[in-house]
Each structure stands twice: as structure tokens, then as C-alpha cells.
Amino acid sequence: MIRIFILIMMSLSMTPSVLERNDVIEFIDLAVEKSNLTREEVLNYLKDAQPSEKAVELRSNQPEVKATWDNYREKRVTNTRIKNGVKFIRENEDIFNQVENDYGVSKFYIAAIIGLETNYGSYFGSFNPLDTIFTRAFNPKSNFWQNELIELLVLSKRYNLNPKEMTSSWSGAIGLGQFIPSSYNAYGVDYDYDGYVDLMNSEMDGIASVANYLKIHGWKSNQPAVEEVSFGNNFSDLDDAEIDKLELPFKINNFRTKVSLKELNDAGFLVSLNISDELTPLLFYEEGYTKLFIGFDNFRVITKYNRSSKYALAVHQLAEAISEKFYE
Numbered sequence: 001m002i003r004i005f006i007l008i009m010m011s012l013s014m015t016p017s018v019l020e021r022n023d024v025i026e027f028i029d030l031a032v033e034k035s036n037l038t039r040e041e042v043l044n045y046l047k048d049a050q051p052s053e054k055a056v057e058l059r060s061n062q063p064e065v066k067a068t069w070d071n072y073r074e075k076r077v078t079n080t081r082i083k084n085g086v087k088f089i090r091e092n093e094d095i096f097n098q099v100e101n102d103y104g105v106s107k108f109y110i111a112a113i114i115g116l117e118t119n120y121g122s123y124f125g126s127f128n129p130l131d132t133i134f135t136r137a138f139n140p141k142s143n144f145w146q147n148e149l150i151e152l153l154v155l156s157k158r159y160n161l162n163p164k165e166m167t168s169s170w171s172g173a174i175g176l177g178q179f180i181p182s183s184y185n186a187y188g189v190d191y192d193y194d195g196y197v198d199l200m201n202s203e204m205d206g207i208a209s210v211a212n213y214l215k216i217h218g219w220k221s222n223q224p225a226v227e228e229v230s231f232g233n234n235f236s237d238l239d240d241a242e243i244d245k246l247e248l249p250f251k252i253n254n255f256r257t258k259v260s261l262k263e264l265n266d267a268g269f270l271v272s273l274n275i276s277d278e279l280t281p282l283l284f285y286e287e288g289y290t291k292l293f294i295g296f297d298n299f300r301v302i303t304k305y306n307r308s309s310k311y312a313l314a315v316h317q318l319a320e321a322i323s324e325k326f327y328e
Contacts, residue, residue: 095207177210239290279294
């Protein structure tokens with residue numbers, strides 16, 4: 001028994017610390033250079049970091065990529081989530097009304113994002129941001145996620161937080177609206193004026209921060225995000241596989257696509273719209289029908305939150321459903 005114990009201790013002592021890795025040593029130099037963190041502070045935070053195999057697995061299986069629109073939608077725009085969205089707004093109605101007035105962002109879209117991200121604050125994730133962001137920063141090496149790791153350490157120092165003890169998503173997103181650390185630092189709002197941006201425990205801060213994010217990224221007050229439109233027979237009765245095979249002059253269902261009405265109709269969609277805005281066409285198979293949705297500027301603002309057309313369309317549909325239920 002003693003011999004087994006000695007072997008276990010020897011094996012633990014031979015396991016290299018993450019602080020001894022060359023890539024981590026280079027990162028420590030970078031973190032000190034790019035922030036107000038001391039070397040000792042960086043070392044103290046990183047000594048507890050552990051790569052997360054589960055985060056790597058989840059990174060490769062995101063529903064925004066893997067799921068059909070019908071499957072994606074049916075898990076997000078549900079009757080329960082709609083009902084709870086109405087309840088969440090009513091419980092925080094004064095905050096939502098004040099935020100709408102201050103930021104010009106619809107309370108229904110704010111609530112929809114929070115509903116999709118954390119089920120209205122009931123589930124912040126099952127990971128910690130230190131391990132998940134450390135994993136994304138080094139496996140494989142990512143300049144973007146190394147910067148997020150620095151932002152996490154800066155955030156932890158600013159508010160005296162232990163990043164190992166915080167709760168996050170598999171990608172290190174934090175709080176009511178699931179902000180990655182750079183967004184927390186840049187767009188977080190101390191809306192309750194207590195001197196602390198608290199996206200984990202303050203609904204005032206969390207709601208206002210989502211609104212602030214959308215406003216800064218270009219949300220236009222009282223303007224539509226998405227409109228479902230009638231279209232010609234050329235593209236009717238197409239399922240997901242057939243939509244994916246379409247060859248068009250532009251990419252369909254891509255949030256980066258911006259075309260004019262003329263370009264859309266020249267491609268055969270035959271849409272009638274009295275609008276000169278740039279359009280993002282979304283052709284999806286939904287509940288047995290091929291439907292065409294047109295995304296406008298506010299739709300593309302939502303994709304700044306999550307770079308997925310499916311996500312942004314789900315936010316829109318959930319927001320509309322919550323609004324309808326709210327005013328019944």
C-alpha cells in the first residue's frame with residue numbers, strides 16, 4: 001500500500017505544470033505587456049488552469065452548424081420559453097421600460113437573447129471561464145482567445161473574482177447575457193450604480209448590458225429585424241438538402257450577405273418590397289414549408305452577438321412570440 005502511494009506521488013510530481021509550457025511562458029510575457037497585470041498576478045491565476053477536453057468536444061458540435069433549422073428552432077422557440085419570457089419581462093418591467101428608454105432597444109429582443117443564452121438567468125453553464133478560455137487559447141493556439149484570456153484576468157483583478165470559481169458556458173461566456181470577457185469589459189453597464197458591473201447577480205446590469213451591446217453595434221430603434229415575405233415558385237417546396245445545393249450569385253442564409261432587392265429578384269425570388277435597404281436573404285424549411293425571411297440591419301446587429309443566421313432568426317421569432325403573448 002505504501003509503495004502504491006509513493007508511486008502515485010511520484011507520478012503527480014512528474015506531471016508538468018502548465019506554467020512550464022513554452023507557449024504559456026510566451027503568453028505570460030504578452031499578458032504583462034498588454035495589461036495592467038503583474039507577472040505574479042498572471043502566474044497566480046494561470047497556475048489553476050486545466051485544459052478541458054469537454055470544451056474541445058463541444059466546440060466541434062455546435063447546433064448552429066450541425067442542426068437543421070427546424071430542429072434548431074423547435075428547441076429554442078418553445079411555448080415554455082415564450083411564457084417564461086413574458087414572466088421575466090413582467091417581473092422586471094420597470095428595468096425593461098427604463099432600458100428601452102435609455103438605449104432604444106426593444107425589451108422583447110433583449111429578453112429573447114437572455115432567454116436563449118441563460119433561460120432568463122436560470123442556467124449560466126457548467127464550466128469555469130479559466131479552463132475553457134485557456135483551452136481555446138492554446139488548443140490550437142488562437143490570438144483571439146489568448147486576448148480573451150488576458151481580458152478574463154483583467155476582469156478578475158478589477159472585481160476581485162476568482163476565474164476558477166466563476167460559472168460559464170463551454171466557451172467561457174459569463175453572466176445573464178453570456179458575455180465573453182472582452183464584451184464584459186467593453187459593454188458591461190453598472191446600471192444599478194453600485195460601482196460594480198455584475199452580470200452574474202444583478203438583473204439591472206445584465207439587462208442594460210445586453211441593450212448597450214446591441215445599441216453600440218448599430219441597433220436602430222423602432223426598425224424591423226426580419227420580415228417573412230412571399231416569393232416566386234422557383235424556390236418553393238425545397239427541403240434543407242435542396243436549399244444547401246442552390247447555386248446563386250450570392251450566399252443564401254449567410255449573415256454576411258447583403259444584396260439589393262434587384263439582385264434578389266434577378267436571382268429569381270420575385271419579392272415585392274417597398275424598401276431600399278440592403279437585404280440578407282434567409283431561405284429555410286420550417287414546419288413543412290419553404291419560407292423566405294429577409295434580414296435587415298437589426299438582424300445583422302444580432303449576429304454580432306452570435307455569428308449565426310439561425311441564432312439571429314431564432315432571437316427574432318422568440319422576441320415576436322413573447323411580444324404577442326405579452327399583449328394578449
